[in-house]
């Protein structure tokens with residue numbers, strides 16, 4: 427007999443935890459189903475520990491900038507405090523008791539195990555001990571099962587003990603050398619951190635630039651900085667084979683070059699895995715690339731989806747944004763549809779690469795009449811004052827017919843923070859004319875936005 431409840435949430439990462447906790451606080455009977463750790467990828471193997479690593483790497487980098495600017499400093503990198511902080515502060519040694527108690531403290535019930543649909547409103551949970559529980563959700567089921575690493579079909583790769591993000595986060599010491607397959611967000615963030623702790627790092631990216639989903643200028647900027655910091659970058663490089671022997675990984679590139687290192691991190695994207703969730707029992711395709719949802723995050727009658735599983739951007743802030751919309755919908759409260767036009771992204775390298783909305787290429791592909799403007803942070807007053815570590819740029823993408831920004835990039839020492847104003851401009855469709863006639867505090871990093879607006883006005887980069 428299935429137990430009657432109001433809502434079942436399958437997957438308790440940032441998206442599922444937010445939905446389940448909010449609905450429990452609102453007084454509904456909610457079951458949260460989790461196969462691994464309550465909290466999901468972000469706090470245990472993603473955003474939080476990786477940003478602790480980055481904070482540590484940035485401290486080293488800043489200390490190394492002291493000579494010539496503020497005296498002398500001798501810095502000795504030590505991974506020990508980083509590994510300890512990840513264990514003690516971020517993950518409780520990968521124990522989710524605090525998160526589980528937080529949820530049950532709100533009145534929710536946690537079902538540990540792997541959940542799947544067995545029909546509309548019906549969920550079966552298979553526990554680790556092999557026991558099963560069955561629930562009938564009167565109001566709805568929410569799928570929030572996230573993503574897992576996408577491992578490319580490179581010959582030999584499946585047979586070697588490669589690292590994923592989880593191993594890179596849990597490492598107790600930095601490897602002597604590291605090959606990073608994939609120059610996207612995970613690849614470049616982790617590559618830079620380990621390089622700062624003394625690892626000899628090589629990044630292999632199949633496309634022609636790093637972080638290729640972002641503006642090419644951002645990828646070029648980052649490549650320049652990373653090369654200067656001693657990393658080896660192979661862009662436009664395709665691996666044709668991987669092997670491992672002793673303590674050495676070897677990647678053979680198309681063309682014959684061979685790259686070797688003590689460790690290999692595969693960071694070639696994430697994939698949604700809908701197989702095994704019983705979607706066929708509610709008339710949906712389990713082979714789809716992502717769970718298709720409408721503006722209120724509804725996938726089928728009584729079935730919602732939030733977070734990475736919806737394919738709208740693998741970011742914690744997207745998961746939480748979608749969660750809030752699904753919560754409103756499940757409570758029967760009206761609210762606007764999800765709107766991804768001003769989706770912000772920040773790659774937390776040094777310099778940080780912030781981006782919002784469309785890239786120039788995406789805007790042109792949409793058929794917009796595009797004008798772009800660009801400014802360089804080192805040429806701004808603050809960038810010049812900052813000196814060491816001042817690399818950065820602001821690029822604006824304007825829909826020239828409407829006179830509004832549809833996209834922007836802010837790379838620099840505080841690129842992720844400078845992004846905020848640009849995100850407001852894109853989201854609220856602030857006229858470019860108004861942005862030009864604002865007062866920008868002197869000497870801030872965000873004054874580079876004003877310079878980029880002037881460049882936009884010159885029409886030099888229009889088309």
Ligand SMILES: Cc1cc2nc3c(=O)[nH]c(=O)nc-3n(C[C@H](O)[C@H](O)[C@H](O)COP(=O)(O)OP(=O)(O)OC[C@H]3O[C@@H](n4cnc5c(N)ncnc54)[C@H](O)[C@@H]3O)c2cc1C
Pocket residue numbers: 436437438439440441442459460461462463464465466467468471472473474476477539540541542570571572573591612703732733734735739740741742743744745774
């Ligand atoms: C190294 C790294 C760094 C990142 N850094 C950032 C960052 O700085 N900023 C940012 O915004 N995002 C970052 N992300 C992305 C972010 O972690 C994800 O977007 C976010 O965790 C997605 O949340 P989610 O709830 O959709 O899914 P997840 O966090 O993946 O959680 C899904 C949960 O569902 C569970 N589950 C899956 N299937 C089942 C099932 N059948 N039954 C029960 N449970 C199930 C899983 O065990 C998991 O706990 C990073 C990711 C990585 C890997």
Ligand SMILES: NC(=O)c1ccc[n+]([C@@H]2O[C@H](COP(=O)([O-])OP(=O)(O)OC[C@H]3O[C@@H](n4cnc5c(N)ncnc54)[C@H](O)[C@@H]3O)[C@@H](O)[C@H]2O)c1
Pocket residue numbers: 578580607608609610611612613615630631632633636637638639663664665693694695696739740741771772773774
């Ligand atoms: N700061 C952040 O917000 C942050 C940080 C890390 C991850 N994330 C999220 O997690 C997602 C996954 O990160 P990711 O870096 O794994 O994926 P990604 O999709 O961002 O980047 C993967 C990269 O690997 C390359 N690639 C694919 N196959 C390859 C191959 N065979 N050889 C060489 N290169 C190959 C791709 O061209 C791409 O550039 C991100 O897209 C992002 O949404 C966010």
